[in-house]
Amino acid sequence: MASDEATLMIAGSETDSDMLYDTGFLAPDPFIYVKIRGRKILMLSDLEIDRAKAQAKVHTVQSLSQYMEKAKSNGTRNPGTLDALEALLKERKVKKLLVPAHFGVATADRLRKKGFRIRVKPDPFHDSRILKTEDEIKKIIQSLRHTEAAIKKGLVPIREGKIRKGYIYHQGRRVTSEQIKNIINTDLMQNGLIGAHTIISSGEQCCEPHDEGHGPIRANATIIFDVFPRSHKTMYYADITRSFFKGVAPAHLKKMYKDIRHGQDLAMAEIRHNRKGSIADKAIRDFFEAEGYFTGLRDGRMHGFFHGTGHGLGLDVHEAPRVSRSDDVLRAGMVVTVEPGLYYPGLGGIRLEDLVVVTRTGVRNLTKFPKVFEIP
Amino acid sequence: MASDEATLMIAGSETDSDMLYDTGFLAPDPFIYVKIRGRKILMLSDLEIDRAKAQAKVHTVQSLSQYMEKAKSNGTRNPGTLDALEALLKERKVKKLLVPAHFGVATADRLRKKGFRIRVKPDPFHDSRILKTEDEIKKIIQSLRHTEAAIKKGLVPIREGKIRKGYIYHQGRRVTSEQIKNIINTDLMQNGLIGAHTIISSGEQCCEPHDEGHGPIRANATIIFDVFPRSHKTMYYADITRSFFKGVAPAHLKKMYKDIRHGQDLAMAEIRHNRKGSIADKAIRDFFEAEGYFTGLRDGRMHGFFHGTGHGLGLDVHEAPRVSRSDDVLRAGMVVTVEPGLYYPGLGGIRLEDLVVVTRTGVRNLTKFPKVFEIP
Numbered sequence: 001m002a003s004d005e006a007t008l009m010i011a012g013s014e015t016d017s018d019m020l021y022d023t024g025f026l027a028p029d030p031f032i033y034v035k036i037r038g039r040k041i042l043m044l045s046d047l048e049i050d051r052a053k054a055q056a057k058v059h060t061v062q063s064l065s066q067y068m069e070k071a072k073s074n075g076t077r078n079p080g081t082l083d084a085l086e087a088l089l090k091e092r093k094v095k096k097l098l099v100p101a102h103f104g105v106a107t108a109d110r111l112r113k114k115g116f117r118i119r120v121k122p123d124p125f126h127d128s129r130i131l132k133t134e135d136e137i138k139k140i141i142q143s144l145r146h147t148e149a150a151i152k153k154g155l156v157p158i159r160e161g162k163i164r165k166g167y168i169y170h171q172g173r174r175v176t177s178e179q180i181k182n183i184i185n186t187d188l189m190q191n192g193l194i195g196a197h198t199i200i201s202s203g204e205q206c207c208e209p210h211d212e213g214h215g216p217i218r219a220n221a222t223i224i225f226d227v228f229p230r231s232h233k234t235m236y237y238a239d240i241t242r243s244f245f246k247g248v249a250p251a252h253l254k255k256m257y258k259d260i261r262h263g264q265d266l267a268m269a270e271i272r273h274n275r276k277g278s279i280a281d282k283a284i285r286d287f288f289e290a291e292g293y294f295t296g297l298r299d300g301r302m303h304g305f306f307h308g309t310g311h312g313l314g315l316d317v318h319e320a321p322r323v324s325r326s327d328d329v330l331r332a333g334m335v336v337t338v339e340p341g342l343y344y345p346g347l348g349g350i351r352l353e354d355l356v357v358v359t360r361t362g363v364r365n366l367t368k369f370p371k372v373f374e375i376p
Numbered sequence: 377m378a379s380d381e382a383t384l385m386i387a388g389s390e391t392d393s394d395m396l397y398d399t400g401f402l403a404p405d406p407f408i409y410v411k412i413r414g415r416k417i418l419m420l421s422d423l424e425i426d427r428a429k430a431q432a433k434v435h436t437v438q439s440l441s442q443y444m445e446k447a448k449s450n451g452t453r454n455p456g457t458l459d460a461l462e463a464l465l466k467e468r469k470v471k472k473l474l475v476p477a478h479f480g481v482a483t484a485d486r487l488r489k490k491g492f493r494i495r496v497k498p499d500p501f502h503d504s505r506i507l508k509t510e511d512e513i514k515k516i517i518q519s520l521r522h523t524e525a526a527i528k529k530g531l532v533p534i535r536e537g538k539i540r541k542g543y544i545y546h547q548g549r550r551v552t553s554e555q556i557k558n559i560i561n562t563d564l565m566q567n568g569l570i571g572a573h574t575i576i577s578s579g580e581q582c583c584e585p586h587d588e589g590h591g592p593i594r595a596n597a598t599i600i601f602d603v604f605p606r607s608h609k610t611m612y613y614a615d616i617t618r619s620f621f622k623g624v625a626p627a628h629l630k631k632m633y634k635d636i637r638h639g640q641d642l643a644m645a646e647i648r649h650n651r652k653g654s655i656a657d658k659a660i661r662d663f664f665e666a667e668g669y670f671t672g673l674r675d676g677r678m679h680g681f682f683h684g685t686g687h688g689l690g691l692d693v694h695e696a697p698r699v700s701r702s703d704d705v706l707r708a709g710m711v712v713t714v715e716p717g718l719y720y721p722g723l724g725g726i727r728l729e730d731l732v733v734v735t736r737t738g739v740r741n742l743t744k745f746p747k748v749f750e751i752p
Contacts (some may be wrong), residue, residue, distance in 0.1 A: 015391050016575070027586065028573070029694055046682040104479035104497045105484040120482045182566060189560060189565045196570055196608055197390070197404070208427045210403065232572055276437045306422040318405055 005096040007035040017315035018125045024057030036092050056083040064076040100125040124320040131333035141366055143231045143238035146191040148369045149224055154184040158246055163219040168246050177213035188229045199226035206349030219246045223347030228317050237317045237339050242351030246375050256342055257373040260352050263287050263340040267309055274361045277323035284340045303344055310337040334358040381472040383411040393691035394501045412468050426507035427538035432667030476501040498698040507709035517742055519607045519614035522567045524745045527601055530560040534749055539595040544622050553589035564605045574604035595622045598724030604693050613693045616712050617729030621640055622751050632718055632751040636728050639663050639716040643685055649708040649736045657685040660716045679720055686713040725746040
């Protein structure tokens with residue numbers, strides 16, 4: 001890095017986790033963050049400035065409106081946000097800027113026109129963000145424990161319900177995806193977590209891994225719970241998937257469940273510090289293939305194991321690294337999911353997902369929720 | 377627009393509302409959207425492709441992995457997402473691309489290197505998105521009604537509570553911001569809305585308009601409820617603010633409340649089709665100034681009315697237009713907030729926020745929640 005190159009981000013930190021990670025300040029609307037010679041500076045509107053002074057983990061908080069005034073006195077007639085930024089950067093003699101890959105092209109082009117040299121850092125923007133500290137792992141575990149407790153509550157109507165005409169009846173009514181989602185998301189909210197797009201799917205719906213599920217839940221069919229809420233206190237996510245079957249499962253689905261469990265174990269055995277995630281991914285794929293599970297397009301639809309084995313998790317639910325065919329190398333301190341699944345239209349879908357920390361010698365599994373397929 | 381210029385977006389539609397607006401498809405991870413000669417095309421991973429075929433409002437859904445194979449057979453050794461996109465664009469003879477202002481600079485630069493001409497459209501990306509249809513307004517009203525019902529429930533402990541030693545006691549315990557937020561957010565979640573960063577602040581906390589509030593709620597002090605949840609069914613937001621005072625308010629705070637109400641009425645009277653929002657904004661500012669309310673920096677902190685009068689709302693909680701000093705012109709069909717506030721450290725803060733539709737002749741106020749300051 002050139003000695004006088006400053007780091008620049010312009011984003012709201014509720015949606016941009018790099019911004020949150022670097023500033024420790026949560027705000028909905030875009031604000032300016034510059035790091036000049038190791039010193040972190042925020043530039044904010046009058047609305048946010050006093051709150052930022054109290055809460056942000058930065059060295060200085062500057063007023064956007066004051067720098068707009070400076071730009072005006074420098075001769076800019078109708079100064080905007082970028083003119084204020086320019087005034088600050090000129091004052092600090094900064095000409096080179098390092099920005100994240102997702103930095104907006106419109107702003108980048110305008111800064112280039114103003115004479116700044118823009119260098120783009122490929123993702124991940126923060127090399128440290130993908131390596132979790134003990135404190136971050138504790139926050140992820142907190143989110144995960146609340147999630148596991150919510151899943152337990154969500155299972156009650158399925159557990160207590162009786163099978164009638166292919167559906168599950170509880171307290172006189174058919175149990176639905178919407179009802180279970182409501183139980184889980186409400187319980188999460190009561191514990192300060194936001195469960196958005198929680199997946200409770202059954203039967204054919206399970207064949208689309210991201211189908212959120214709707215309507216009455218099928219008995220004698222696969223059921224997928226995939227819950228990945230974010231704490232709105234710590235802002236850290238959790239992510240867990242469990243699959244169930246209300247009734248007595250046929251032998252082929254029991255075997256599929258057992259094989260997915262085994263595939264998950266195989267992958268975990270291949271995960272450790274300084275190894276590519278693709279080795280774990282391949283372990284699952286090879287095993288599934290050896291067991292005769294077809295993966296690919298058939299009759300115009302995807303079948304088999306057609307997603308990656310896992311992904312990093314932290315301030316984003318999907319973040320680096322990927323545990324997939326990609327070249328990403330795993331390092332001690334990364335937190336990743338391990339989530340093999342098999343999906344066959346006509347049969348249903350099963351997925352199991354645990355959250356693990358990569359260690360020097362293997363993994364530390366953070367997930368405690370038991371893996372039991374059949375619910376009698 | 378040049379006749380052969382295609383529109384390009386690459387983003388996840390859970391966070392990028394332009395992507396959601398144009399595709400009608402909700403997905404967490406970035407995917408590719410291209411509009412070529414009026415035809416909408418999605419390019420997606422194997423994980424999402426079948427769900428997109430069923431749900432997306434586009435003409436064609438293409439497979440990312442198949443176009444990666446094409447790129448490979450065209451000679452690219454280790455093809456990535458952009459190589460697949462390039463293969464599609466070459467096949468369709470597209471060389472010029474129109475992208476949104478927030479399109480990632482890294483991708484834009486790489487496409488430029490590949491020989492594409494990139495034109496950036498300033499915000500808003502969709503001219504139609506800021507003009508709401510009747511169906512969109514209905515969805516916003518749905519979100520708003522649930523929000524008003526949740527606020528009513530959240531007020532119960534304050535209404536039923538008794539003042540003791542400067543705090544509000546209900547069922548033997550001090551009423552807290554966390555408790556009220558929990559009541560409101562849980563009620564919202566039960567109705568399919570996600571209330572994130574709900575503001576329940578009291579006393580000095582009210583002086584920071586975006587302070588979420590914490591701890592016991594003060595009696596004999598200002599209380600602000602600012603609730604702005606998103607429906608996870610329709611994906612449309614609502615936004616409303618009410619201010620309260622538990623006990624008998626002193627004359628100066630009662631006057632402040634009355635003046636904010638009057639300021640809000642003045643602004644609404646200045647809002648109509650084809651007028652600048654700044655006229656409404658100025659009406660409030662002039663009135664506050666005439667009434668002797670100081671706005672600006674004093675003793676290092678912001679005082680008075682130091683935010684804009686309002687903002688557009690829809691698939692984003694803050695979207696175009698702004699009702700502020702800016703030049704944004706209001707048009708019939710826009711949905712905007714009107715939310716004057718006054719904040720004085722030592723005294724507290726009061727804000728009132730309604731949601732209105734701009735019409736040819738004025739506004740249609742969507743908000744029904746009454747404006748009553750004192751809670752006995």
